[in-house]
Amino acid sequence: MAKDYYEELGVQRGAGADEIKKAYRKLARKYHPDVNPGDKTAEDRFKKISEAYGVLSNEEKRRQYDSVGHDAFVSGGQGYDFSGANFEDIRNTFGGGFDFDDIFGDIFGGGNRRASANRNRVMRGDDLYYNLRVPFYDVINGNEYELNVSHSVTCSECGGKGGEKKACPTCGGTGQTSRNKGGFFVSSVCSSCGGSGQVTVKQCGTCHGRGQVESKERIKVRIPKGVDKNSKIRVPGKGNAGLNGGASGDLYIVTNVQDHPVYRREGDNLYVDVEMDMFEAALGEKIEAPTPYGAVTLNIPAGTQPGQKFRLKGKGVPMLKGGGTGDLYLVMNVKIPAVAYEADRETLREMMKKYATNVREELLKKGKI
Numbered sequence: 001m002a003k004d005y006y007e008e009l010g011v012q013r014g015a016g017a018d019e020i021k022k023a024y025r026k027l028a029r030k031y032h033p034d035v036n037p038g039d040k041t042a043e044d045r046f047k048k049i050s051e052a053y054g055v056l057s058n059e060e061k062r063r064q065y066d067s068v069g070h071d072a073f074v075s076g077g078q079g080y081d082f083s084g085a086n087f088e089d090i091r092n093t094f095g096g097g098f099d100f101d102d103i104f105g106d107i108f109g110g111g112n113r114r115a116s117a118n119r120n121r122v123m124r125g126d127d128l129y130y131n132l133r134v135p136f137y138d139v140i141n142g143n144e145y146e147l148n149v150s151h152s153v154t155c156s157e158c159g160g161k162g163g164e165k166k167a168c169p170t171c172g173g174t175g176q177t178s179r180n181k182g183g184f185f186v187s188s189v190c191s192s193c194g195g196s197g198q199v200t201v202k203q204c205g206t207c208h209g210r211g212q213v214e215s216k217e218r219i220k221v222r223i224p225k226g227v228d229k230n231s232k233i234r235v236p237g238k239g240n241a242g243l244n245g246g247a248s249g250d251l252y253i254v255t256n257v258q259d260h261p262v263y264r265r266e267g268d269n270l271y272v273d274v275e276m277d278m279f280e281a282a283l284g285e286k287i288e289a290p291t292p293y294g295a296v297t298l299n300i301p302a303g304t305q306p307g308q309k310f311r312l313k314g315k316g317v318p319m320l321k322g323g324g325t326g327d328l329y330l331v332m333n334v335k336i337p338a339v340a341y342e343a344d345r346e347t348l349r350e351m352m353k354k355y356a357t358n359v360r361e362e363l364l365k366k367g368k369i
């Protein structure tokens with residue numbers, strides 16, 4: 001029989017928290033009653049290692065234990081009394097800050113145990129994220145979606161309590177225990193019930209003590225005009241349900257806005273390439289140009305250059321937080337033909353004499369400076 005908690009866990013006195021946890025983890029897996037059904041020796045051993053871990057994993061308790069020594073600590077009632085406790089109680093004992101899933105996840109299959117370990121703690125539910133594919137035109141017009149969202153909700157069978165409860169026998173329902181320490185009483189949070197003053201008598205059959213069940217819900221979501229890639233739209237209270245009266249988390253719709261084959265977006269502005277012939281660009285032309293709000297007719301002036309931009313005010317993307325609409329830029333892409341017939345070439349040469357700008361001569365002059 002081990003003479004102290006360190007020996008119980010097989011670690012040195014100076015062992016770090018990680019080492020202690022690791023040692024406990026290993027032993028707990030080996031001796032846990034759920035993996036040794038009906039084995040009284042394993043059960044006793046499990047209680048002992050749990051007791052040792054309960055003290056050594058708690059900084060304050062470990063310090064006390066180290067200073068007074070094993071016998072004094074145990075006889076002073078500062079250890080854990082497991083006599084008559086069932087294993088549900090033992091799980092509850094480690095409720096506060098003890099991640100049962102972490103250690104027993106693969107034994108119990110995870111899920112329920114976490115809620116069980118945290119049974120008495122008020123916890124806000126998790127936020128959920130829903131990735132929604134949003135076509136380009138929703139950015140312009142806004143849209144409404146009905147989404148099938150899977151989240152946890154409070155179990156209606158037990159009202160989230162996880163089952164029938166009764167006053168905790170360890171603390172008599174007060175949530176506090178007090179012990180005599182050198183002539184005066186020190187009170188602390190009851191370790192059996194985590195301070196709630198209640199323990200579960202009969203587990204709820206619907207949620208298996210979790211207090212929550214998974215549920216699908218159709219949720220209407222309004223996608224506002226102007227959303228961008230990875231905009232987050234918050235739907236309050238539609239995340240996972242909280243525990244023990246904790247608030248529900250929120251649902252965030254993350255917009256995965258699709259690219260448009262024609263319009264390029266930069267912030268609130270849009271760009272569209274418009275192709276023109278050299279002749280149109282030279283002579284000027286009335287053209288029809290696309291905008292997300294319908295085609296518009298406009299006069300492109302004579303002498304329009306390749307890459308020149310024309311701004312259509314207010315034909316871009318509506319601003320997400322209001323305050324107007326961005327602009328649409330038409331980017332002129334001028335097509336220049338290779339002239340194949342000699343007669344046409346001659347015509348162009350004649351024109352060149354009139355219209356040539358000698359731009360490169362300017363450049364050569366500037367290049368010397």
Ligand SMILES: [Zn+2]
Binds near residue numbers: 170171173191192194
């Ligand atoms: Zn209690």
Ligand SMILES: [Zn+2]
Binds near residue numbers: 155163205207208
């Ligand atoms: Zn229930």
